[in-house]
Amino acid sequence: MGSVEEKSKPEGIVNGAHTNLLEEMKLLKEFQDQSGIRKAINSELWYACAGPLVSLPQVGSLVYYFPQGHSEQVAVSTKRSATSQIPNYPNLPSQLLCQVHNVTLHADKDTDEIYAQMSLQPVNSERDVFPIPDFGLKPSKHPMPRRAAEKLFPPLDFSMQPPSQELVVRDLHDNTWTFRHIYRGQPKRHLLTTGWSLFVGSKRLKAGDSVLFIRNEKSQLMVGVRRANRQQTTLPSSVLSADSMHIGVLAAAAHAAGNRSPFTIFYNPRACPSDFVIPLIKFRKAVFGTQVSAGMRFGMMFETEESGKRRYMGTIVGVSDLDPLRWPGSKWRNLQVEWDEPGCSDRQNRVSSWEIETPESLFIFPSLTSGLKRPLQSGFLGDTEWGSLVKKPLAWLPGSGNANLPYASMSNIYSEQLVNMLMKPQAVNYPGICGTALPEVSAVKVASSDVTNVQAAVNHTSHLNQSGIMSVENQNYSQICLDQSNAMNSSSSKERVAGKSLYLSKVENSSASWNY
Amino acid sequence: MGSVEEKSKPEGIVNGAHTNLLEEMKLLKEFQDQSGIRKAINSELWYACAGPLVSLPQVGSLVYYFPQGHSEQVAVSTKRSATSQIPNYPNLPSQLLCQVHNVTLHADKDTDEIYAQMSLQPVNSERDVFPIPDFGLKPSKHPMPRRAAEKLFPPLDFSMQPPSQELVVRDLHDNTWTFRHIYRGQPKRHLLTTGWSLFVGSKRLKAGDSVLFIRNEKSQLMVGVRRANRQQTTLPSSVLSADSMHIGVLAAAAHAAGNRSPFTIFYNPRACPSDFVIPLIKFRKAVFGTQVSAGMRFGMMFETEESGKRRYMGTIVGVSDLDPLRWPGSKWRNLQVEWDEPGCSDRQNRVSSWEIETPESLFIFPSLTSGLKRPLQSGFLGDTEWGSLVKKPLAWLPGSGNANLPYASMSNIYSEQLVNMLMKPQAVNYPGICGTALPEVSAVKVASSDVTNVQAAVNHTSHLNQSGIMSVENQNYSQICLDQSNAMNSSSSKERVAGKSLYLSKVENSSASWNY
DNA sequence: CTGTCGGCACAGTGCCGACAA
């Protein structure tokens, strides 16, 4: 009985110490489990879950950190804006030049909601940066689009009746999930049945959320979730007031700015209204490279409900401070805009200059546009408005526009090291213009909502061309999007509608279907 | 078709403004719903849910606020202690004298987890206080114990076969819940069946949690929940780092201390290891009224697993700073203690002097002890150790003890207003000594855990005298405590054990039973 | 190609008295 174990046990005190060590290791593991740092998170899947517009700065690069934007992330999550009880931090500028020290990818332990942790080091000027030692950590691996297309799921054995197989997939925490994949029905279709609803329930997915499949470097199937747009869960605050959270954000930055000491932030792309850590090059290009003024036309990319990208057009109607008292002179959302389309009123009516595309921004990097395969792919006005802009940029330059430094001139006054860092970011995202943008989410088709059986369709990218979303070939992940229509609506006819809390349980009971 | 509505509508712009107003009111209502402030929360029920040891300071009274304790509440909830990235706030003392401006009771919208919001105004000295205007708000109504006992539930009509009725109860948010109350079985017993599991599931109750019933001033039945000891849910932090939360707490207090401006805190009694807002009188009595030193014996009240109160005895083994670097000289948990009983090692080994009872603390208010009906009610050592202390306090006074000011002397040097405020708090809690303490939770009996049917017993206070918990008459609320034993353990024999995630669903499916 | 329906099997839940500790 357990002799081997007995023999390996040291005696007395040492044994006790050993027990304590084990206990500590257990606690450490728990800690790591909770923080999601025990295993390196698959970055490709992380980006896929983050959505098509999200990019993270490169370690070592220079960025501007915007406390206002960070505060907005808190405001959205707590559904409370900053109040008058929040102190001013006169020594905290509206934009803080920082060097990125560390970027780690995380996901909520339960729901797989993704977020990133960044350590930022305030610097006085570009000269203060120092080489970031390579700790042996691989730089976060980035999705490499344009990989060869392939069927994501293993092919079925069609000699079976019906053809079926078990799909074993891993989530961001390396938990395995098993889905039954079967080809049946009339007409024949592919379905995910057994195991699917357990997954949907466990991740607390709601109608409108998306499920992504991807293959990792070992060719293992992985699965992630992408919450529907801005439908974030409010974080319960029975312990900490929203004010305290706002203050925590601002005070941390203020303290770090004063001491030039690093500080840590969480960035939750799906919750955050706008990115608040902006690569220096992107900021400079927008702020110094472009002259914006009232009346100017612009375009801006948004994620569509189908999780694709779409450009919306608008007009700048004013330039003014968002918060003249607390943040005078801030560049954060200092552009007042009007959107061309009605129904955009719920969209923000203030944007920052680095979020938008203007005729000038296209002119600054003319070479980039030439390498773009589909520069006019999914824009609202498509060839008509933007096309003419790109082809005749000079006609759109305001008289004073050229007085500002375009990037090519600016680079002369900075060190080579800085220029390298500025150019280094892998995923500086110039939506719709730059070829280095993240892969498009192209495959979205929504399936039926059944009172008892919400079915969501999976479509492989290369086979879909509908809903106004451009088909992009060579994409390496698939996506399932749960139907957003209220299941209650379609439940009118049948008596299978049984009663209370039906909607919730319905969403959780679902299968996925698609067809090649 | 809608003519009345048409007529009442103003025209054009005014109409639009009206719509906006309605929209704003809707937003306001949402805001209030989320914050739980729309309806005043029944304070009696709130305190019942908070547990037997919790008290809140009176509006207008003076308190000491302890940043360290507040930080501990955050640490427990995030399961992260403060790190080195958290700045020092040299201008923030370890204890901040404040006047209480506002106290509001809250409960989590979903789970009914209770918490309080307080607005604290730092003051330089006792002379700085000013009369708090009475805003027409009733001071938070406090549970008045010693009310006449009565059957909490309406009597059943025993001419029915079986006798049954519907109980309609309201929770803290004024939502109504309906439970079927039936008297059946062999032998006969009272049961709550239909509706019970819905309630348990909605409030996300787990085995070990308690359900409380109470009658409000309109004699309506009300229901609340009390989570098991320190089994708090970790608040997910995908948006805000734990560091930011700690900083938010400290920076808010530091800013308020510097400006003498009010700041807002949340106090979550069930999550918080120790109260961090201490009435001035309680603090003075402990710090100046008692000489503590190594070797001294003390008692301290804890909430038992059955949600009663129990005194644990221990010995002070040292007096030292908990955090010598960050908070030198702090009184917060500056007493190192050892507990008499083994198994208390998981209990804190550091306490603050105002948490404990010493022989001197009994001597300061000797008159209070005489009014206590059961001074030795549930103490561990009961009559033996404590009894002799109370009767012979002088024998325990250290030589230097009398050199410190007892309260009676101190009052001479303060204004009458101050003395009034000091005396005013309704619920300054001197566990086991003071007659104004909150009512004891006396009725706890735990019921069976069934694989398919967790049954929890309700026992009326006046009828229970078991489990080593003293029976207290004239209590006005009842309590159900879900069984803490793991349902999985007892599921070994039967095939009704069906598989995955059984435990959770089992806990949600339960009824309550009891007997007079 | 995909959304919805009716049908059907069955697992899980909920309610019940019996019974024993």
Place this chain on the structure above:
DNA sequence: TTGTCGGCACTGTGCCGACAG
């Protein structure tokens, strides 16, 4: 007095092909 069991009814879920748009 109360914890647990077997029994039983029934609801809700999950899987299926049919079919229509």
